[in-house]
Amino acid sequence: MTETETDTRVAAATRLWHACLAAAIALVAVSISPWTLAPGALTPTLLGLPRALWVGFVVAGALLVVVVLGAWAQARRERAGAS
Amino acid sequence: MSTAWLAVVGGAYALVLVAATWHARRTTRSAEDYMLAGSSLGVLVGALTFGATLFSTFTLMGMPDFFRTHGVVAWIFLGVTDAAIAVVILWYAVPLRRRAARLGFQGLAGLLVEAYGTRAAGRLYFAGIFLFLIPYVAVQVRGIGILLGAAYPGTLPDWGWSLAIVVTLLVYSEIGGLKAIVYSDALQGLVLLFATWVVAYGCVAHFGGVAALFESVARTEPALLSAPGPHGLFTFQFLLASMLAILVLPITQPQLATRLVIMRDARSARGMAVTVGVFSMLVILPTLAIGLYGAVEHAGASTADFLAAVLIAEQAPAVAATVAVGLVAAAMSTADSQLFALGGELRSLMRGDERAVMRRTRVAIVLFAAAAFAFAVVSSDQLVLLARVSFAGTAILAPLVLFAVLDERGPPRRVIPLTALALAAFLATLAGLLPEVIAGVRADLLIFAVLALPCAATAMTRRYAATPAGA
Numbered sequence: 001m002t003e004t005e006t007d008t009r010v011a012a013a014t015r016l017w018h019a020c021l022a023a024a025i026a027l028v029a030v031s032i033s034p035w036t037l038a039p040g041a042l043t044p045t046l047l048g049l050p051r052a053l054w055v056g057f058v059v060a061g062a063l064l065v066v067v068v069l070g071a072w073a074q075a076r077r078e079r080a081g082a083s
Numbered sequence: 084m085s086t087a088w089l090a091v092v093g094g095a096y097a098l099v100l101v102a103a104t105w106h107a108r109r110t111t112r113s114a115e116d117y118m119l120a121g122s123s124l125g126v127l128v129g130a131l132t133f134g135a136t137l138f139s140t141f142t143l144m145g146m147p148d149f150f151r152t153h154g155v156v157a158w159i160f161l162g163v164t165d166a167a168i169a170v171v172i173l174w175y176a177v178p179l180r181r182r183a184a185r186l187g188f189q190g191l192a193g194l195l196v197e198a199y200g201t202r203a204a205g206r207l208y209f210a211g212i213f214l215f216l217i218p219y220v221a222v223q224v225r226g227i228g229i230l231l232g233a234a235y236p237g238t239l240p241d242w243g244w245s246l247a248i249v250v251t252l253l254v255y256s257e258i259g260g261l262k263a264i265v266y267s268d269a270l271q272g273l274v275l276l277f278a279t280w281v282v283a284y285g286c287v288a289h290f291g292g293v294a295a296l297f298e299s300v301a302r303t304e305p306a307l308l309s310a311p312g313p314h315g316l317f318t319f320q321f322l323l324a325s326m327l328a329i330l331v332l333p334i335t336q337p338q339l340a341t342r343l344v345i346m347r348d349a350r351s352a353r354g355m356a357v358t359v360g361v362f363s364m365l366v367i368l369p370t371l372a373i374g375l376y377g378a379v380e381h382a383g384a385s386t387a388d389f390l391a392a393v394l395i396a397e398q399a400p401a402v403a404a405t406v407a408v409g410l411v412a413a414a415m416s417t418a419d420s421q422l423f424a425l426g427g428e429l430r431s432l433m434r435g436d437e438r439a440v441m442r443r444t445r446v447a448i449v450l451f452a453a454a455a456f457a458f459a460v461v462s463s464d465q466l467v468l469l470a471r472v473s474f475a476g477t478a479i480l481a482p483l484v485l486f487a488v489l490d491e492r493g494p495p496r497r498v499i500p501l502t503a504l505a506l507a508a509f510l511a512t513l514a515g516l517l518p519e520v521i522a523g524v525r526a527d528l529l530i531f532a533v534l535a536l537p538c539a540a541t542a543m544t545r546r547y548a549a550t551p552a553g554a
Contacts, residue, residue, distance in 0.1 A: 027167075028167050031159050032159065037310035037311070037322070038309075038310065039311060040306070041310075053155040057162075060163050063167055063360070070170065074177070074349075074353055
């Protein structure tokens, strides 16, 4: 692998890692947003679950996906030799 | 309640614990092995010990009662936050491990001394974790004591159960060191997972399914299904302050940070982050079902009565015994790690002959355990809220630790007095000397902000100053 290819791979993995961090912050923000925490709001429901709960489930699930992607990005950076 | 099953399940659990301790002792060859478990944890054992340390009686007893009392938004309070903790682990493990490799690692306090170049940093950190970890250990030990005392009357008094737990964890910790704790944590994590799912399955089956459970809750107390909950607890400020406090646990609490350092390699640490995220969901999800069941069937009961009923009395004897052992396991897996971590932190501040240091460390762990037991006799039963105070207290140490780990050119020493002031302000709030809400903002949130702003400004200034001109 040439030095340029290595740099490109490191840059791509770094961008993905930063995107994962940004996504995690955005997801947490959604979970405590005024829409999620609207007093007394039960609808829209999803599979019979009230709004705050299903939003919480979706956010938690999405955070787990972010962790998997982030771990993959970190591994790529490491393999490509980034410090 | 039959004590025969308790003897059978408890005996089997004790046998495995003895075997793990014996194996740990046999394979421990040095002080480093004893204090840092050989620094070679694989993904599964690493994730189980991290998870078991993170989840305590706070989870198995506190969370069901929290869902029962305050409703489903408790999922955001803990479920979302713990999924986000996995991201924090992923982000933080690499720089922490790099810094630990460069400066040497016996504990965070020692690392702070090396990074800041003054013992004041390590001493302040140790004082902070001592103040907020001992009460946390105490409330867990007390909670289990009360529950087992109620569930198995005539066996031991409440304090007797508490004392038995403290003595047991001290014995295997002192004999086998961190390796014994890690092995027992892994076992305890599995027991905890099994116990919560068995109880939760029974709770959902009682209503005939998840949809029927939620319909029953809506009929009983609809306020449980939305923010801010029946008692108005889940406001934006409460959730934000709680998230900040909980998210920095792997950074500030020594028993968790140490587990990131002693993973075998970076790959294992990444695998651990993913597995901890999944483990967290698997542990917290069933407590939601148990709590909502309690909201319908035990709406007016006290916390102790609800927990004794749903976790012990309403279960088949074998399940009840497994849950009781799971509760003891949950309490021990967190308490042992915290007490041992306090010993490790103290050791990292000590200098001199290694054997004398280790002797003093082992005596200190016993003294920390005695302090926790004494506090347990007088502490409150509000597990989740007391745990949250502990989290918030240690969270104040986050800038102090983060600067030491991330700023490799040498962190600014002004962070030390700033942290000391913030800790003093937080303690003043707890003592009632400062109001809990200042100008409409929660005091803990305000203290985080007042501490974080100058620290962030310092970090940005130093980063800017370090950037080459024209870059």
